[in-house]
Amino acid sequence: MAITSANQLELLQTAEAVAREKMIDPGLVIEAMEESLARAAKSRYGAEMDIRVSIDRKTGRATFTRVRTVVEEELLENYQAEFTVEQAKQYMENPEVGQQYIEEVPPVEMGRIAAQSAKQVILQKVREAERDRQYEEFKDRAGTIINGLVKREEYGNVIVDIGRGEAVLRRNEKIGRESYRPNDRIRVYIKEVRREQRGPQIFLSRTAPEFMAELFKMEVPEIYDGIIEIKAVARDPGSRAKIAVISYDGSIDPVGACVGMRGSRVQAVVNELQGEKIDIIPWNEDQPTFLVNALQPAEVTKVVLDEEAGKIVVVVPDEQLSLAIGRRGQNVRLASQLTSLDIDIMTEEEESKRRQAEFEVRTKLFIDSLDLDEFFAQLLVSEGFTSLEEVAYVELDELLVIDGVDEATAGELQARARDVIEAENTRAMARARELGVEDSLVNFEGLTPQMIEALADDGVKTLEDFATCADWELAGGWTTVEGERVKDDGVLEKFDVDLAEAQNMVMTARIMLGWVDPEELLDEEAEVSEDDAEQVS
Incomplete structure (x- = not known):
């Protein structure tokens, strides 16, 4: 035409x-x-x-x-x-x-x-x-809640009509055994919006922790206005959840505001989440205090925090153990997600046995190495001495505070400790030489003979080998695998070398070898300092 x-x-x-x-x-x-x-x-x-x-x-x-x-x-x-x-x-x-x-x-x-x-x-x-x-309409709405209409279900996935398009609620994003029929109204969280060849794909969720946070924002005006902030959320969808909140107004109780009059506010969220039980916890900058709150309703006797390992040991009364762990480990698992820490729970009796075992190991070390009787060795451990190095190189006054120890006895103790350490150093260095360690590594400042022996056992025999090591390979660290924190053992970890020390030693080795220009390193550090200053300002 x-x-x-x-x-x-x-x-x-x-x-x-x-x-x-x-x-x-x-x-x-x-x-x-x-x-x-x-x-x-x-x-x-x-x-x-x-x-x-x-x-x-x-x-x-x-x-x-x-x-x-x-x-x-x-x-x-x-x-x-x-x-x-x-x-x-x-x-x-x-x-x-x-x-x-x-x-x-x-x-x-x-x-x-x-x-x-x-x-x-x-x-x-x-x-x-x-x-x-x-895509332009929904890309900026990711991270918000939207109401939709169920259209159909395909292989367990729910197709939702959200007005100007369709979105997908995958079966693993549904709470428990939720089931929907066509034309059912549904409230969902927009988790992700992706541009794909077949058009924009909008993925929804009802199990995301952010979904609960957004629901509370809708129900609690103080959260919407920024007076109360949600600091962390951990969920076992459809079963139980923990939410940590903090108030920036001293006159407002963050927990009470989230609960509402007669529990009306929290109950509205519970009803939307199919009866999911919610523990509302006050946030605290002090991690041990926050963890004590997070383990509610269990009572905690003592908390021991290992910040470097990101791990924490919690001691509870014997009768509180099952409550602290929760059904199938649910309570401690949610507390761990909330605090981003690995949590080991033990009873007071178990903790007492652990401390007793450590006491016996250290006592035996001093008996065997320093030729002391059991009573005197126990005195040393009771005063906080844990290694031969502490005895050998501590100020003399710290030994004189022990009952029955005079200057002559203290001097004899230190001499024996130094003799043992020197003998061990000689043995370690001889073995390291047998393994083929070169002078470049032996002469590197900061490495003891025992450290050099441990490195040689691991195949590190030259300064070049040492310079190629990563800091975590020396000091150890933690890796998250499938949501679980896994320990990476370090070659020098047993010598109490931390990540900062390991990084400093490796960088020094690289500078000595000419691999790194120290002036460029200083420039980079200066730039980082300027960036940090700008962020603070």
């Missing part, structure tokens, strides 16, 4: 109708029509021609034009869409390279195949515009 005056306005009406139905810009529909008409014209005039179509936005009149570009003679390739300066002179005055000559051509008659092709182009463009519109 040709585009006659009778159907020129029909083009605009069609574009308006499609745009209204798909909720997109009518200009995008008209651009799709222009492209489809241009494609049809090329099939009539020749595919190598540069045919363009422009539809007037007011009258609907379609103008077909042929465009030819002036190019240098040696670059002329497409004779239908390009011409040289000489050729252009018969059409233009003073033509220059890069100029375009545009002439109007008669409209084309669109046959059945061309019309079908034009229709496909328009539909494709409309679909792309619709996808772009949907």
Whole structure:
């Protein structure tokens, strides 16, 4: 068909109708029509021609034009869409390279195949515009709650109508054994919005910790206004959850505000989460105090924190052990998620046995190494001495505070300890030499003979070997694997070398070898300091 005056306005009406139905810009529909008409014209005039179509936005009149570009003679390739300066002179005055000559051509008659092709182009463009519109609308709504209507269920996944599009609630994002029927209303959390080849994919969740936080924000005005902040959330979806809150207004109790009058606020969240029990806990900057709160309703006797390992030992009364652990470990697991710490729970009796075992090990060390009787060795341990190095190199006054120890006895103790350490150093160095350790590592400041022996056992025998080590390989560390923290043993960990010391030693070795320029290192540290200062300001 040709585009006659009778159907020129029909083009605009069609574009308006499609745009209204798909909720997109009518200009995008008209651009799709222009492209489809241009494609049809090329099939009539020749595919190598540069045919363009422009539809007037007011009258609907379609103008077909042929465009030819002036190019240098040696670059002329497409004779239908390009011409040289000489050729252009018969059409233009003073033509220059890069100029375009545009002439109007008669409209084309669109046959059945061309019309079908034009229709496909328009539909494709409309679909792309619709996808772009949907992505732009929802990409900034990730992290918020939305109400939807259940459309259908596919392989356990729920397809939800969220107004201007569809979203997916995967089966592992549903609470417990939730089931939905078509047309059920559902409240969900927009977890992620991704742009994919088949269009934007919107993924929903009802199990995400953020879903609970957003529900509380809706129910508790103080959270919405920023007076109360949710610091952490841990969930066992459909069963139990813990939420830590802090108030920035001393007159407002954060726990009471979240609970509400007669529990009305928290009950509204519980009902939405299918009866999930919620413990509301006051946040505290002091981790041990916060952990004591997080383990509620169990009572805690003592907390021992290992900040470097990110681990904590909690001591509870014997009768509180099952309550602290919870059913199937639920209470301690949620407390661990809330505090981001590994938690070991032991009873007072178990903790007493552990301390007794440590006491006996240290006592035996002093008996065997220093040739002391049991009573005297126990006195040393009771005063807090844990190693031969502490006895050998401590200030003499610290030994004199022990009952029955005078200067002569203290001096004898230190001499014996130093003799044992010296003998052990000699043995360790001899074995390290047997293993092939080179002088470059032996002479490195900061490594004891026992450390050098341990490194040699691990295959580190030269300064170059040492310089290639990572700090955690020396000091040890923790790695999270599938949500569980796993211990990485360090070669020098038993010598109480921490990550900062290990990093400093490795960097020193690299500077000695010329691998690192110390001036560049100082510049980097200065830049980091400036960035930190800017963030603080």
